[in-house]
Amino acid sequence: MTPGTPLSAANTYELLVQAVVDYAIFMLDPEGYVMSWNPGARRLKGYTTEEIIGAHFSRFYTAEDKAAGLPRRALETAAREGRFAAEGWRCRKDGSHFWAMVVIDPILQDGRLIGFAKITRDMTAQHQAQLAALESERSFRLLVQGVTDYAIYMLSPEGCVTSWNAGAERIKGYSAAEIIGRHFSRFYMPEDVSAGMPWRALDIARREGRYEAEAWRRRKDGTRFWASVVIDAIRENGKLIGFAKITRDLTERRETQLQLEQSREQLFQAQKMESLGQLTGGLAHDFNNLLTGIMGSLELLQTQVARGQTQNLERFISSAQGAASRAAALTHRLLAFARRQTLDPKPIDPNRLVAGMEDLVRHTVGPAIELRFELAPDLWPTRCDPNQLENALLNLCINARDAMPDGGRLTLRTATTILDAQPARECDMQPGEYVAIRVADTGTGMSPETLQRAFDPFFTTKPLGQGTGLGLSMIYGFARQSGGQVRIASERGVGTEVCIYLPRHRGQVEEGETEPRRPKAPSWTEGGKRVLVVDDEPTVRMLASEVLKELGHAAVEATNAASGLQMLQSDPGIDLLVTDVGLPGGMNGRQLADAARQIHPELRVLFITGYAENATLSKGTLEPGMHVLVKPFTMEALAERIVDILSEH
Structure with a gap:
């Protein structure tokens, strides 16, 4: 070219x-x-x-x-x-x-x-790859068809069955000819179908790529089985072409789990009964001792009075009062352990409270023990009963002192801590922000066996007669009732650390709020008021009426809420209602007070109660003009409280 x-x-x-x-x-x-x-x-x-x-x-x-x-x-x-x-x-x-x-x-x-x-x-090359893919698909189909422990099948985007393996036939009871083309909702229980669960399952798989659940499913013959279900969305080039569904029959495993849970519950109940027996035995032992002291003192007092002998009366009276005081303290500890004590929670600064205890702790533990205070700066406030917190910390310091007979170091620390879901769950607490108050010693420490039983009521390692075994139980009850927790870490020969967790309070702490209350001497000259006393216990009514007469007030008595309400309706001149919280006849003391205030909106109320009825007392929050006095109380304490309430303006 x-x-x-x-x-x-x-x-x-x-x-x-x-x-x-x-x-x-x-x-x-x-x-x-x-x-x-x-x-x-x-x-x-x-x-x-x-x-x-x-x-x-x-x-x-x-x-x-x-x-x-x-x-x-x-x-x-x-x-x-x-x-x-x-x-x-x-x-x-x-x-x-x-x-x-x-x-x-x-x-x-x-x-x-x-x-x-x-x-x-x-x-x-392309042909070989295609053959390999076909062989793989063929092998997979053969594998799926050969599986009998799992129901493996495909659904159309609308939920109709498009394939069916041998496992599906065995578990569900339908042959492939019977079920292909039918909607998979027929495997659900009727109540689940009515609630739209099959369609919600597909929606979740479509939206999130996978749906997983365990629930009851239905066989062809109407029987049910406990199923583990997985539904995966199948897409091609981004378009939904169906769902892959795998179902496994877990009925046998679930029944085994239920049996294990039942066994655990039975074991737990047995442990509870053992603890209750231990609690009852310890309580009976201590109260029998105290009752012997009270009854014996009163019997000797009666004998001496009958003989006209007065020289030993004061000794017997003091003995009876001392035993009664110890019985009241024992009851208080039991109620703290049971989380039924009446608390007076208020916002407090933990650092101020702990620092304010320094002199008391130093005198308690003695000079042989080095005392350290490590208080965190900018510590959050908390809301609890400051007197109960002081008692708890003092109890821990006494335990620490007893664990260091040859001297050692006692450290009180404060800190802030935030518990996420997992650590909170491990501590049996709600996730959130807490104040931690730690009492650590370098004493003898506890064995693992002792540590495991540390919170058990009446359990003590002290010699007979030197401990009730209710100290840690009381601290545990106080912390739990305050929304917190107690944890102990201890090692033989190293020492023990007890940590009290209390929830963070978001409000402000006013100056002086953590100061202990100072009792005021009652004014025995103020009088002229009318006071209604409602209690089903005649002795309590009699004693309260005597105190009121000593104060110069007129006492009106009622045995239950209904009769008390009638008196309030007929006598508009009642200045103060003194009522037990737990009353017979259907209406409790709080309900009586609410009804009384419908008649006399400014009526002042004093609740007297043997334990905290949080629901009855509106979860511990009382309206203005309402007060609480915990049984048992001295007549002086009752008189003091009545004077304080009636002197309010």
Whole structure:
């Protein structure tokens, strides 16, 4: 070709075909003999142009395909339908086979067939990958179909069953013919279907990619089983095409778990009964001792009075009062342990309270023990009963002193702490912000067995007669009733640390709020008021009335809330209501006070109670003009409280 000569269309096509090396492109005459051969054909088939021009194209077919007449039918199909396309094994010159994609197009001139254009591409690698995928899919299907412990099946996007394995048939009871095309909601319990649970499950899987649950499901025969269910959304190119669902029958495992839980509950009940027996035995022992002191003193007092002897009366009276005081203290500790004591919570600064105890603690532990205070700066306030907190800390300091008979170091620390969900759960507390008050010693420490029983009521390691075994129990009850917790860490020969956690208070602490209350001497001269005393215990009514008479007030008595309310309705001149919280007859003391204030809105009220009835007393919050006095109380304390209340303006 002369340079500069324009290329014809035929020349351009021929140059393009000759440049292609990835495809075998060649021409056949109407009978199938090769008329042209490009470099791609030489590379793919292995023949040179001189070797193949004029040869029949059937030599590229396998012996089986030639015997079946495939080369001839390929040309006939191309001539008749305008194209022949197929995939199959073809042969190279060296006898090796490759998987070929073949296209044969007829070449017509003036409507007359003059030959064929043939394109062949080597697709061996793609074919092998496809075979591997098909084999993998086939193996997976066989695996799924062979699984009998799990129900594995597919759902359409609407929730209709599209496949069903042997495990599904075994667990659910339906054959594939019975269930394919049916909605999977028939496996749910009727009440779950009514609540729309099957559709919510698909919505969650569609939205989040997976839905997991355990619940009752239904078999074909109507029986139910406890199922573990997983539903996965299946997407192709981002479009939802269905769901894969796996169900496992866990009925047997659930029954085993229920049996274990029942066994644990029975063990827990047995432990509770053992603790109750221990509590009852210890309580009976201590109270019998105290009652012996009270009854014996009163009996001797009665004998001496009958004889007209007065020289030893004061001794017997003091003995009875002392035993009664110890009984009151024992009751207080029991109520603290049971979280039933009446608390007077208020916002406090823990640092101020702990620092204010320094002199008391120093005198209590003695000079042989080094005392340290490590108070955290910017400590949060808390809300609790400051007197009970002082008692708890003093109790811990006494325990620490007893654990260091040869001296040692006692440290009181304060800190702030934030408990997240996991550590809070481990401590049986609510997550949140807490104030931590720690009392640590370098004493003898506790054995693991002793540490495990430290909070048990009446458990003590002290010699007989030197401890009630209620100190730590009381501290535990106080902390729990205040919304906190107590934790002990101890090691033999190293020491013990007790930590009291109390919730952070968000409000402010007013100056002086943590100061201990100073009792005021009652004014025995103020009088002239009318006071209604409501209590079902005659002795309490009698004593209260005597105190009121000593104060110069008029006492009116009622045995229950109903009669007390009648008196309030008929006597508008009542200045003070003194009522027990727990009253017989259906209406309690708080309800009586609320009803009384409907009649006399400014009526002042004094509740007397043996334990904290938080629900009755509005969770510890009283309205203005309402007060609480805890039984047992001295007559002096009752008189003091009455004077204080009646002197309010």
